Amino acid sequence: MxxxxxxxxxxxxxxxxxxxxxxxxxxxxxxxxxxxxxxxxxxxxxxxxxxxxxxxxxxxxxxxxxxxxxxxxxxxxxxxxxxxxxxxxxxxxxxxxxxxxxxxxxxxxxxxxxxxxxxxxxxxxxxxxxxAHAASAYYTSGRREKQLIVTMDGAGDGYSVCIWRGENGKIMPLEKFPTSGSLGWFYSNVTEALGWWHGDGEGKTMGLAPYGDASKAKGVLEGFYPKFGDGRLVKPHRFLGASYWNEAGAIQWHFDDADEIRQLVERYGRESIAAEAQRILEEQTKEIIFPWMEKEKTANLSCAGGVFLNVKLNQRLWESGKIAHHHIYPNAGDSGLAAGAALYAYYQAHPDAPINKIEDLYWGPSYSDDEIERILRLRNLSYRRVENIEEFTARQLANGRIVGWFQGRMESGPRALGNRSILMSANRPENKDILNARVKFREAFRPFCPSLLWEYRGDYLERPRDEFFMITSFDCRPAKRSQVPAVVHVDGTVRPQTVKQDFNPRFWKLLCEFGRLTGEPLLLNTSFNLMGEPIVCHPREAIRCFCDCGLDLLVLSNFVLQKDGG
Ligand SMILES: [Fe+2]
The missing domain is CATH 3.30.420.40 (ATPase, nucleotide binding domain)
Incomplete structure (x- = not known):
């Protein structure tokens, strides 16, 4: 061992x-x-x-x-x-x-x-x-054979983009680009200019982009990003005036570029600048990845680093048709570095060991029923125990209730995958606004994600592949867009988690029961937290969140707390 x-x-x-x-x-x-x-x-x-x-x-x-x-x-x-x-x-x-x-x-x-x-x-x-980012991608891909590994982030140890070959249990460096090639910093500077946290709000920029028209701001971000061509950095960008702010224990960066981009935001509009930034990110990343896949004569691609939290970028790469096996380590940002470094150290010593494919991210704390009941009693809360919790909760969801769903081990990474989730029916368009107004308090333009039964992925997704972690978006099939409108983004895409019975039996059963009642084995699934807070870990945080917003029900394992007493 x-x-x-x-x-x-x-x-x-x-x-x-x-x-x-x-x-x-x-x-x-x-x-x-x-x-x-x-x-x-x-x-x-x-x-x-x-x-x-x-x-x-x-x-x-x-x-x-x-x-x-x-x-x-x-x-x-x-x-x-x-x-x-x-x-x-x-x-x-x-x-x-x-x-x-x-x-x-x-x-x-x-x-x-x-x-x-x-x-x-x-x-x-x-x-x-x-x-470490590369190891998190390769050693969780389930494949020993040759693959291109690409890591992209703001910067780490002086590099922003690195190209690797993974083969026979080993990772070999092919190319490294310094911080002057940082597309991550560019995208984050735009994010800061839009008024959000560099290193946190990039998902908001991505969510806003489809509301804009990139052609209305075409070329205006010229001079703020590095340019790549044929897999090489052909025009580095000097990022000037980098500084950081430590507010309440977390780093927030600032770059002088953001000041100038903010003026462009005022001139061309938030949506169009976001759209142009997204277009540039996609275009430049393709200029890096596809030439290297050709050079390496491989159609297998594994990715990690914070840039690959951009699900639209991942969709464009997948839609290119150039990739046979596409793997993105779902905890792609720096919170995935600890696992990556540990995997690398293990495989350095055991290069012939099998490479396992990750099936879930349930690697966080869990709490026994005894512990949960003790926590509830201590707080003098009225609750009840429900044996068939999946059937009960599905009925509540079908009746339009918003449910805090707390089960088993907490997920690693930024996505809730059915163990620390807030759930709602996606079948009515107004549910998105209701959820935002009562529970999440976040920007109206941001989409919510669906969790759906893996068996039905072909009914909902165009050109689907296994996607268990909400790390790639897909076009939603036109026939389904009006059936699950609360999780379809303005551009017709969805960012799904497909749920297999083996990976999460309780969540799978809940989706089955909901599908039986409504005809749609799919639920809106958003992380169990309020805006600006980390995802809940301990039952006490779930209880606080339940009391502090408009959640109707809290389900902790088999225990149910209900505000209307029904
Ligand atoms: Fe990183």
Missing amino acids: TNVLGIHIGHDSSVALVRDGRIVADAAEERFTRIKHYCGLPIHALDYCLRSCDLSMADIDVVAIPTAASLPDLNFLLDLKGSRREPVSTRRFVLDTVRTILGRQQRRPPLYLKRFPLAERTEIVHVEHHL
Whole structure:
């Protein structure tokens, strides 16, 4: 048995545990601290990963860190001594010295902060940022044979786009582009100019884009993004004036480009600028990926890095018809780095081990019925236990109720996949507005996603493929658009989770029951949180959310809380 612990400290701090090549626990620290994109030490996530597998630090064979840089924060998190200590950079040493001379405080942890002392036998390995992204894609693809791996994000360890070959259990670098090739930063700068958080609000830009006409802003973003041609960076872009703001434990970046783009937003309109940014992202990414697929003579593509959270980009790549096997690691942003680094370390030692295809992302905490009932009693809440919870909940949903659905292990990554979900019927167009007004309080233009039975994917999706994680959008079949209008975006697309019985039997049964009652085995599924908050993790957070918005029902395992008492 090999236990590898991946620890990512930074934007979206997270910890993952890989046992014999499989991810068995993975959680972002934000779910415990309740601060979205939390960037501090992942103490709770580390504690969770060990406890969930009944392990102590003495059982860990390797600790994998997804950065090539030294990470002095590990010195106190892992209580590193002597030659194992992470070196302090010259810059930080000088800054610390100056602060000491000036009598200022230095950043040091208090005694009561929990440490996880590293065992003597445990090895520490550093895995370069993009290599960790690449490993998260390749080693969860289920395929050993040759494939192109592409990683794209804002920046990590000095790179923004990296091209790799995955073959026979090994990952080889083919090309790396520096931060002057960052399409991620470009898209985030547009996002900031539109008034949203760089590193969080990019999904809003993507959701807004179909409302605009890119031709009305064609060319106006020239000079704000790098250009690629035939797989090469032909026109780098100098991103100037990069700075960051640490607000309540999470990094928020700012680039001077955003100031200038904001003036274009005022001139050409929000929708058209968003549409043009999306067009550029798609066009430039194709200029990177397709030439490299040709050079490598492969039709297999695996992707990771925050840029690939853009489901429309993924749709365009898939629709090209050039890809035979298309895999995107669903936790594509930096919260997936811990798992990627741990997978890489494992396969370095075991290159001949089978590469497993991930079937679900249920790697977070779960709570037993006894625990949930204790939590409910403590709060003096009236509740009842329902045996056939799927049939009961389906009836409530068919009657138009909005349900908080809390089951089993929490999902990793940014999407709710039926264990920490808010559910509603998608069969009436007004449900989207009702949900926004009563529960989610988010921008009206943003689409909601469907979860549907895998067996019926061909009824709803054009050119479907297995899509279990809401990481690619598809055109909705015209005949179905009016049947499930609350989850069809203005451009006729949907971003689905197809649900297989084996992967989530309870959620699958709920969809079956709902389909039996309404004729549509599909539900609107949005993450169980309020706008700006991380997805709920613990039952108490689900209860708070239930009380704090217009949810009609809360279903925690088999327990039901109902506001109207019905
Ligand atoms: Fe990254």
